[in-house]
Amino acid sequence: xxxxxxxxxxxxxxxxxxxxxxxxxxxGLNMHFGYTGLLNFGQAGFLAVGAYTVAVLVxxxxxxIWLAFLAGIGSAVVLALLLGIPTLRLRADYLAIxxxxxxxxxxxxxxxxxxxxxxxxxxxxxxxFGKDFFDLNPFPNGLSLAFLRxxxxxxxxxxxxxxxxxxxxxxxxxxxxxxxxxxxKAIREDEEAVRSLGKNVYFYKMQxxxxxxxxxxFAGFVYAISRQSVQPDNYSTALTFFAYAVLxxxxxxxxxxxxxxxxxxxxLLVFVEQVLRQAVAxxxxxxxxxxxxxxxxxxFMLVGLGLMLLMIYRPQGIFxxxxxxxxxxxx
Amino acid sequence: MQEHxxxxxxxxxxxxxxxIAAIPGVKKPDPxxxxxxxxxxxxxxxxxxxxxxxxxxxxxxxxxGPNGAGKTTFFNLLTGFDKPNSxxxxxNGIPLAGVAPHKVARLGMVRTFQLTKAxxxxxxxxxxxxxxxxxxxxxxxxALLPFTWKKEELQNTQRATELLSRFKLETKADDFAAALxxxxxxxLEMARALMVNPELVMLDEPMAGVNPALTxxxxxxxxxxxxxxxxxxxxxHDMDMVRDISxxxxxxxxxxxxxxxxxxxVMSDPAVIDAYLGAHHDQPLDQExx
Numbered sequence: 001x002x003x004x005x006x007x008x009x010x011x012x013x014x015x016x017x018x019x020x021x022x023x024x025x026x027x028g029l030n031m032h033f034g035y036t037g038l039l040n041f042g043q044a045g046f047l048a049v050g051a052y053t054v055a056v057l058v059x060x061x062x063x064x065i066w067l068a069f070l071a072g073i074g075s076a077v078v079l080a081l082l083l084g085i086p087t088l089r090l091r092a093d094y095l096a097i098x099x100x101x102x103x104x105x106x107x108x109x110x111x112x113x114x115x116x117x118x119x120x121x122x123x124x125x126x127x128x129f130g131k132d133f134f135d136l137n138p139f140p141n142g143l144s145l146a147f148l149r150x151x152x153x154x155x156x157x158x159x160x161x162x163x164x165x166x167x168x169x170x171x172x173x174x175x176x177x178x179x180x181x182x183x184x185k186a187i188r189e190d191e192e193a194v195r196s197l198g199k200n201v202y203f204y205k206m207q208x209x210x211x212x213x214x215x216x217x218f219a220g221f222v223y224a225i226s227r228q229s230v231q232p233d234n235y236s237t238a239l240t241f242f243a244y245a246v247l248x249x250x251x252x253x254x255x256x257x258x259x260x261x262x263x264x265x266x267x268l269l270v271f272v273e274q275v276l277r278q279a280v281a282x283x284x285x286x287x288x289x290x291x292x293x294x295x296x297x298x299x300f301m302l303v304g305l306g307l308m309l310l311m312i313y314r315p316q317g318i319f320x321x322x323x324x325x326x327x328x329x330x331x
Numbered sequence: 332m333q334e335h336x337x338x339x340x341x342x343x344x345x346x347x348x349x350x351i352a353a354i355p356g357v358k359k360p361d362p363x364x365x366x367x368x369x370x371x372x373x374x375x376x377x378x379x380x381x382x383x384x385x386x387x388x389x390x391x392x393x394x395x396g397p398n399g400a401g402k403t404t405f406f407n408l409l410t411g412f413d414k415p416n417s418x419x420x421x422x423n424g425i426p427l428a429g430v431a432p433h434k435v436a437r438l439g440m441v442r443t444f445q446l447t448k449a450x451x452x453x454x455x456x457x458x459x460x461x462x463x464x465x466x467x468x469x470x471x472x473x474a475l476l477p478f479t480w481k482k483e484e485l486q487n488t489q490r491a492t493e494l495l496s497r498f499k500l501e502t503k504a505d506d507f508a509a510a511l512x513x514x515x516x517x518x519l520e521m522a523r524a525l526m527v528n529p530e531l532v533m534l535d536e537p538m539a540g541v542n543p544a545l546t547x548x549x550x551x552x553x554x555x556x557x558x559x560x561x562x563x564x565x566x567x568h569d570m571d572m573v574r575d576i577s578x579x580x581x582x583x584x585x586x587x588x589x590x591x592x593x594x595x596x597v598m599s600d601p602a603v604i605d606a607y608l609g610a611h612h613d614q615p616l617d618q619e620x621x
Contacts, residue, residue, distance in 0.1 A: 188452075
C-alpha cells in the first residue's frame with residue numbers, strides 16, 4: 001500500500017476543481033436551504049443553465065466569453081424567476097417538486113436529438129470556448145510543487161475558482177449578518193410570523209432563490225471552463241444530491257460549511273477509492289469480494305455509509321452547532 | 332368581581348362606550364376598524380358571517396365565544412392571512428379587502444398568533460429587531476454596506492432593549508428564542524409586535540399556556556398598551572381575564588356576532604351564559620380541554 005500516493009491523490013482532489021464546483025453549488029444551496037429554508041432540489045439546473053449558456057453562445061454564436069458569462073448570470077436569474085413565481089407563494093414542498101422536475105427538463109432538452117444543432121445532444125458541446133479566459137492566464141508554466149502538478153490552464157482555473165469561492169463566502173458572511181439576512185433566517189423559522197411583522201416574504205424568498213441560483217451558475221461556469229466541454233448528463237439530479245451531501249457534511253447555515261464540506265467530501269471520495277484500488281491490487285481484498293471494476297461503486301457506498309454515521313452522531317455537520325439543531329425538536 | 336383601577340385612558344374608553352346600546356353591530360363613536368358582511372366558508376361550513384362590526388379606538392375589546400365560533404378565522408381575515416368569500420372592512424378608513432398581510436401590518440394593524448410563533452433559531456434580540464419597520468439594511472444591496480444601516484440598527488437595538496426590559500426579558504436578549512418558556516415566548520411575541528409601532532394590536536389568546544405567575548404581568552402589559560394610546564382586540568377563553576381588562580366584549584357563535592356590550596352586562600346576560608359560555612363560566616377555563 002502506497003500511503004503517500006493515496007494521500008497525494010486525496011489532497012489533490014480536496015483542493016481540485018471538483019471541490020470548487022461543489023463548494024460553489026453548495027454555497028448557493030446554503031443560501032436556499034440553509035438560510036431561507038427553500039427546498040431547491042434542482043441546483044443542477046442552475047449549473048446546467050450557466051454552463052450551457054456560456055458554451056452555446058461562445059461556440060455556436062461566437063459571442064465573447066465575458067458577455068457569455070453575463071448572459072449565464074442572466075439565464076440563472078430567469079430560471080429562478082420561472083421557478084419562483086408560481087411556487088414561492090405555496091407551501092415549501094411545491095418548490096421541491098418543481099425544481100427537481102425543472103432540472104431534469106433542462107437536462108432532457110439539452111440532450112434532445114431535435115436540438116442537437118444547438119446543444120450537441122447527449123455528447124454536449126466541446127470546443128475551445130475558454131480561449132479568451134485562458135489568454136489572461138498569468139501562469140505560463142503551471143505549477144509543480146511537491147506532488148501537486150497543474151498544467152498552466154488547470155492552475156488558472158483552480159486559482160480563479162478558489163477566488164470565486166472566497167468572494168461568495170465573504171458575500172454570504174456580509175449579507176447574512178445584515179438586517180436582510182435576519183429577515184431571510186426568520187423566514188426559515190416561520191414565514192407567517194415574518195409576514196405579521198410587515199415583511200414581504202415572497203419578495204425575500206425570490207431574492208434568495210435568485211442569489212443562490214446565480215452562485216450555482218458560477219459553479220456551472222467553472223464546470224464548463226475546466227473541462228472545455230459541457231455534457232448534459234453531468235447535470236443530473238446526482239449533482240444536486242452531492243451538493244446537498246456537501247452542504248450537510250459541512251454544516252447548513254454556516255458560512256464556511258459548504259467549503260469545508262466540499263473539500264472533505266472530495267478528499268474522502270478519492271481517499272476511499274485509492275485505498276480500495278490498492279487493496280484490491282495488492283490482494284488485501286480478495287477478488288471474489290471485490291474486483292477493480294467495482295471500486296468506483298463501492299467507494300460511493302462507503303462514503304454514503306460515512307455520511308449516515310455523520311448524520312447519526314453529528315447531525316449538525318462539521319461546523320454546525322448541535323444545540324442550535326436541537327432547538328428544532330423543541331418546537 | 333375584581334376591582335378596576337381607573338386610569339385616565341381606561342376612564343376615557345369606558346366613558347366613550349357608556350352611552351352605546353349593547354346590541355350586535357352597534358355603531359361606535361370613534362371606530363378604528365369597521366367590517367361589513369365578512370363571510371368565510373370552508374366547504375359547506377360558514378366559519379365567519381359578520382354583518383357589521385366596529386372596534387372602538389383606544390379601547391380594549393375582547394372577542395369571546397365557544398370553540399369553533401370563528402374568532403381566529405375572523406382574526407385571520409381582518410389581517411389578510413386568510414381571504415373571505417365576500418365582505419369589506421376598513422382600518423383607519425383604509426379598505427383592507429384583498430390587501431396582503433405584510434401590508435396590513437405596515438399600516439399599523441399587527442397581530443400575534445394563538446400558537447406562538449417565536450423564531451426559534453434567532454436570538455431574542457434578533458426577534459425584536461426584525462419587528463422594526465422600513466429598515467435600510469433590509470434591502471439586498473445596502474445590506475452589503477454595513478455603514479448605511481449601522482446607525483439605524485443601533486437605534487432599533489436600543490428600542491428593543493427598552494421593550495425587553497419592560498417585558499422582563501432583557502437578560503434573555505442573547506439567548507435563542509427557543510430557550511424561552513412558553514409564557515416568555517408569548518411575552519416576546521407581544522414585545523416584537525410592538526416593535527412595528529402598531530396602532531391596533533390583535534392578540535390571539537395571549538394567555539393560552541401561560542403559567543398563572545406570568546398572567547398578572549401579561550395583563551398589566553395589555554392594559555399598558557391602552558395607556559400608550561394603542562387599541563387592543565384580543566381573543567380569549569379566560570373569563571376572569573376578559574372581565575378584568577376589557578372595556579367592551581364581543582361574543583361570537585357559529586360565525587356570527589351574537590352579543591356585544593360592556594363586560595359586566597354581556598357576561599351576566601343569561602342567554603350568552605347558557606348558550607355560549609356554558610354553565611360553569613365562573614371557573615377559570617384553563618383547566619378544561621381545549
